[in-house]
Amino acid sequence: MGGDHGLSVTIPAAVSFLSASSGRRALLVGREPELSAALQAEGVSTEVRSRLEIIATDEVVLMDDPPAVALRNKRRSSMRLAIEAVKEGRAHAAVSAGNTGALMAIARYVLKTMEGIDRPAIATAMPNQKGGVTTMLDLGANVDCNADHLLQFASMGAALVSVMHGKQNPTVGLLNIGEEVIKGNDTVKLAGELLRASHLNFFGNVEGDDIFKGTTDVVVCDGFVGNVALKTAEGLAQMLRSFIKQEFTRSGISKLLGLIAMPVLKRFSQRVDHRRYNGAALLGLRGIVFKSHGSADTLAFGHALGRAADAAAYGLNEKIAQAIALDRPESIPHPDLKSQSTEASEDLA
Amino acid sequence: MGGDHGLSVTIPAAVSFLSASSGRRALLVGREPELSAALQAEGVSTEVRSRLEIIATDEVVLMDDPPAVALRNKRRSSMRLAIEAVKEGRAHAAVSAGNTGALMAIARYVLKTMEGIDRPAIATAMPNQKGGVTTMLDLGANVDCNADHLLQFASMGAALVSVMHGKQNPTVGLLNIGEEVIKGNDTVKLAGELLRASHLNFFGNVEGDDIFKGTTDVVVCDGFVGNVALKTAEGLAQMLRSFIKQEFTRSGISKLLGLIAMPVLKRFSQRVDHRRYNGAALLGLRGIVFKSHGSADTLAFGHALGRAADAAAYGLNEKIAQAIALDRPESIPHPDLKSQSTEASEDLA
Numbered sequence: 200m201g202g203d204h205g206l207s208v209t210i211p212a213a214v215s216f217l218s219a220s221s222g223r224r225a226l227l228v229g230r231e232p233e234l235s236a237a238l239q240a241e242g243v244s245t246e247v248r249s250r251l252e253i254i255a256t257d258e259v260v261l262m263d264d265p266p267a268v269a270l271r272n273k274r275r276s277s278m279r280l281a282i283e284a285v286k287e288g289r290a291h292a293a294v295s296a297g298n299t300g301a302l303m304a305i306a307r308y309v310l311k312t313m314e315g316i317d318r319p320a321i322a323t324a325m326p327n328q329k330g331g332v333t334t335m336l337d338l339g340a341n342v343d344c345n346a347d348h349l350l351q352f353a354s355m356g357a358a359l360v361s362v363m364h365g366k367q368n369p370t371v372g373l374l375n376i377g378e379e380v381i382k383g384n385d386t387v388k389l390a391g392e393l394l395r396a397s398h399l400n401f402f403g404n405v406e407g408d409d410i411f412k413g414t415t416d417v418v419v420c421d422g423f424v425g426n427v428a429l430k431t432a433e434g435l436a437q438m439l440r441s442f443i444k445q446e447f448t449r450s451g452i453s454k455l456l457g458l459i460a461m462p463v464l465k466r467f468s469q470r471v472d473h474r475r476y477n478g479a480a481l482l483g484l485r486g487i488v489f490k491s492h493g494s495a496d497t498l499a500f501g502h503a504l505g506r507a508a509d510a511a512a513y514g515l516n517e518k519i520a521q522a523i524a525l526d527r528p529e530s531i532p533h534p535d536l537k538s539q540s541t542e543a544s545e546d547l548a
Numbered sequence: 549m550g551g552d553h554g555l556s557v558t559i560p561a562a563v564s565f566l567s568a569s570s571g572r573r574a575l576l577v578g579r580e581p582e583l584s585a586a587l588q589a590e591g592v593s594t595e596v597r598s599r600l601e602i603i604a605t606d607e608v609v610l611m612d613d614p615p616a617v618a619l620r621n622k623r624r625s626s627m628r629l630a631i632e633a634v635k636e637g638r639a640h641a642a643v644s645a646g647n648t649g650a651l652m653a654i655a656r657y658v659l660k661t662m663e664g665i666d667r668p669a670i671a672t673a674m675p676n677q678k679g680g681v682t683t684m685l686d687l688g689a690n691v692d693c694n695a696d697h698l699l700q701f702a703s704m705g706a707a708l709v710s711v712m713h714g715k716q717n718p719t720v721g722l723l724n725i726g727e728e729v730i731k732g733n734d735t736v737k738l739a740g741e742l743l744r745a746s747h748l749n750f751f752g753n754v755e756g757d758d759i760f761k762g763t764t765d766v767v768v769c770d771g772f773v774g775n776v777a778l779k780t781a782e783g784l785a786q787m788l789r790s791f792i793k794q795e796f797t798r799s800g801i802s803k804l805l806g807l808i809a810m811p812v813l814k815r816f817s818q819r820v821d822h823r824r825y826n827g828a829a830l831l832g833l834r835g836i837v838f839k840s841h842g843s844a845d846t847l848a849f850g851h852a853l854g855r856a857a858d859a860a861a862y863g864l865n866e867k868i869a870q871a872i873a874l875d876r877p878e879s880i881p882h883p884d885l886k887s888q889s890t891e892a893s894e895d896l897a
Contacts, residue, residue, distance in 0.1 A: 328787045342733045376775035384691045407779025411787040426725040430756025431777040438677045438760040460809035
């Protein structure tokens, strides 16, 4: 029921998802009359319809519901029932384009976190200059993180990459700042030490530009920084799109040049089409949940569905459990960096 | 002496800067033989040469010198002498393309911070979708900030915008994260309260994409977040440039289309040319210091020189002193937000 476009996007995407492979099934959770009407409008074949089941409920989480309200007062929401279907083993994964905060709160409450995970995280893939993707987390689930949390994010991110992109031993970078006065805060410094001592393929510190350079497969940061970085990139991409459009429509000649250059511009925009990267993973839960961008269209929502199905089919959570077991906090020495860094700051005082 | 290109950029830029206005003078600080040779190669007129003075020293700060080393062991570095010229009133401003950390450390040590400023900050302007610029700070001088620091950054940023862009009462946004589980950490929440109670034209929270949307004139954040946001944007811009170039050189036809569309592409890239925005201000010091990007070319370094000269001419530091005096910490009530936010987190637990 969620997202900016509701059923006009989610239903066609679900039908395409089922049509693409006869082994797939889908549970549609929401207002029954609206779901049935949307399916009818879509003209679904009997065969595909037989792999669709409706879980009816009248309650929905609104985009502006505070997470606590969604969790406490809407116990029969479509979001809640979808996640409960995962918990009960009726579904392998849940996908929503709705309220991110509510989705995380409900998923965490219903599914609980995996053993060895203190906090779930949100991860997404972004295109990089090497023609591959960089997986980044956390993107907003956790605004205050300690070094152990960052290590757990790294393990989960590496597991996600190895499962989704078939990469063994993916490289992990720790998002930090570069040449400036003091390199990183105490949390990031300690996280670096933990990552170095872990089983992960730790590359070292990376900076913001490394996300798009593709320096590492995984980039780890706290949710505040990750969210700002992601939204900053979205804002810049949006500005550049609008500038290109303005320049190519400024005059009759510009328009003509735009038309002529269209095939190239189109290939360019396909290459960086954010819809292809839609579907953020909520990692560290005892069940698979993916979040689609609220503004997703049918193509984009279909990518989120496919990603969630792949994660379930390729054993994402088993892989995460293995990774976490290798690097339990008690098995990694925690150096006392606080004293060192205080010294360094005094140097500059 | 600093930057990726050294004197081959800084000398021609300084000469252009002087040629543009007969009221300007420049002190060139560095290795005398190299400076003289570069000036000779540039073919400077007697008139311009008469407005140039060389401060000779053999010592230079290297790009990879730790700030503490630059500060303690290089007391006759060109960077140090340039900043001492500001302190002694021989120069109105210092501009460097060298090591940012060393520049900040030396500037802070030599000039000291202004009254009411706990920590200097680094601010830069970025183009926005409205065709104006968004001024953002801090960009890496301070990795751990409290709410009072963020308020001071806001005052300094607003003063910078009003002086450099002639905007009275510029709007200030506090960089935060949006719809996700918990909106911002305690520091950002408290900073929001302080900003609301201040004399500033506080817009409220903004997100990463608002930087390029131009939602507010000033965007305030801690140095870690600001540095990551800035570098992420640089990385994305770099990737898109390389993709556009690749697409327009993929085949003979693509190349032809690229040539045809060239005027439009050129206008587009001029519009977002980062060189036009070169010159970050080190704010909150008892003297004006600007930092040029290390990779700056002559055009870009010239912009940094012009910006520093404008800041001095239009009374940047007087404006900052006025703004800070209006919003001293003791004159703004500090609400105890800690207890509120703990409650909110418990709601979700």
